[in-house]
Amino acid sequence: MTTVLFLALALAKPPEPQPTPEYVEHWRSQVDWKALGDESVDVLAEYLAVDTVNPPGNEARGAAFLARELAKDRIESKRYVLSEGRESLVARIPGSGDQPPLCLLSHIDVVPAEEERWDQDPLSGARVDGYLYGRGALDMKGMGALELQVLRQLHRQRVPLNRDIVLVAVADEEVDNLGMKQIVEHWDEIGCSHMVNEGGLGIRDALFDGQAVHAISTAEKGVFWVDMIAEGPAGHGSTEDEGEAPGRLLEAMQAVATRKAKPRIEPDMYTLLANIGAHKGGFTGWVLRHRWTVNLLAKGQLMGNSATRATITDTLHLTGMSGANSHNVVPSEVRARYDSRLLPGTTGDEMLAELEHLTRKVDGISFEVFHDQLSNGSPVDDPLFAALSRYAVEGRPYAVAGPVLSVGFTDSIFARPLGVHAYGYVPFEVSEEDANTMHGHNERVSEENVHEGVRRLYSAVVEVSVNPEAREPLPPLPPPPAPEPDKEPRPEDLEGLPEQFAP
Template identity: 50%
Template structure:
């Protein structure tokens, strides 16, 4: 209790008090809702705007659609291209009856802040804002502006980031910190902490595959019916053979893990030739690591007439394909068409975005993030990774922005599963660590006298 009453002297922040303040801001932010659909992000942003106002940090609300605002706050620094601390204001819905607490109650109990968005990603938004507040309070000199950008509609259509991109010239940020990676306990080895910084995200090819055939009566099976054709096409896709592809980021991540091991484990993980041969089985058995080593073709839905006695003229499947860096969406589509090899099966492209990767070697923001994570957790492995899913960063990277994804908290796989699931929560201790990592990272990257940009 005393710690809360102590005023920290400038330059030596009281991190525990700042962590507690972050938890209280997050609690209010969770209570402000923002469930998408419908979104209602302007209401969700209210506690953030109140805090910015109280701290005297300038902000604007860009609201191209009423009620669905994007929040832009700016801490003035120097003339170098600004750093953008990105987050999203919306959250996915919660099935309240499956939760042990009110998902929108913002309860702080047992050392945790509970509620939808605690990890994805109101917790990060609150940490980013409190980092900005701490920098303002400490009066540290910055040689570039630091922007807080909290956008609408990440969880459904990514409309918010696309609205912000239309006005990117006004922001002009060269670097973005966003969600995408996390610190995970026990991921590859029991007792090991691993921070995987997302430097790239797999691309997307969402398809509807439709088979056509003669309609008819359910009493008499005939050749060439649409459901039969669809099944044959799906069988062909399921039998598709995939070769593993080892992105340099993943090999560097395994190397970082290996550096913390000893003996044979260390040898295998720090030598890519051996990693590829000896870890293949382990990594393909784990769905998460398997997904970042191949282009995935995932059958996620089926559509068609649904009467038992009617043969429909059309039956469709939905495919969620995720592409590794270097795979062109059109090339994968051509491969699937050839594999199915049936002129009465058509593909409709619902969405196609190629993978995007930011270079991380020699980047001062990436280096600052690694150094600060390492300082906060000296025994942990820290390295770059390609994410199997995508975030708003995939759009910003297409503008040439260097984007890195990491929510700087260390959690268990069980806690990670609460994102988009039940009983989502984040510990106050991890919020405290996260703010500290963010403040250190920003000071190293944007503080006056920070190392220059690589051309």
């Protein structure tokens, strides 16, 4: 998209930034942001050092770490046990109940790291040149730490909330989403109407140099995982036979490869482009602000790049083949594996019908579906979306925010069918290079981002969770009971705690 270059005429003015509501200013002016930011950096460093690499996950270690931090502020938490060593955690600070609860969601597990390719130990939480290194710094222990810090700050400050704030840290997002699927079954205990989760974040120089785009995920594409199976007579490698499975599979794969994906731009995508265009100004900005000019002039650019093409098409991606085991044996069955991601409005059945149509002339072809999940989304016209957008760009005249359709899926896709308005936004602003360390090497986040992120997330949560008229904090909590001198921590609470952090 950087190459959508047209004559830059000064035709459009960037939109005026919305003022911060006075009541948000009231509450956040009382916070020692330097101290909270420093504490947040310490918490994240320690959290990154807890080994929750999935597989196998060991999320009980991460849940125990979060529980210990919460307990320091006398916030109780509850564990949901998935299996041996695998747990999710839920903690709640109460509000008046005038509004349904707000969930701050994160996942505890992280993907594996090729340690030898890293400059720092991926499980160290090392601090180097203003950065915190570690698997999960961006995806998503960084956000988990911010959410924890926002919760404890609201609790310490005794902010009079009009809704419960619920911290939810789940196991197994990176593999089978078993943690979130379990939490969804207990939704009567959780009860959130709104949720903040991972999804988008701020990327500097995303489309245009000098402009940062803060994408807030409002929707996720559907998922359709399917094997195409070819069957035929088994035989000896020395002699060719008619209708063998490998030949049929090749023919069918070639037929599938002729598929032309049709672009379909979703309303939220037009909104994001319009916001970017209004902020950018000039002729390019004008093009991006109108649907007809986007269709006429920018669609080709969007289709020309695999990343943007994925946001405007139903993709069908060949990700593997299987079935051949020996040079001299013709197998009776071979398979091609496809990962298809579907735009809102396209069903798995429709993609299956397309595959069947494309391969109709090849004999012996069938399909086996492994995963079929419809796309879902949350409205842009929502107070939480508005608040996340506001604080993403507050004090950053070079930045713009807007909705985005995530091409991958997160745990939000399991919450939305319950009626939850779920938005994916991690309040960090990073370079494209740093963003690519997610699931890559040297995953990192700057300490400055942690400081900024906790303030911006706090502001958004306050905006949607505090009565605008309220100015007085709740009465202070009673003093803590005297400590029980001989009470030892449970062994499971210490399990997995890195040596340097052990009490």
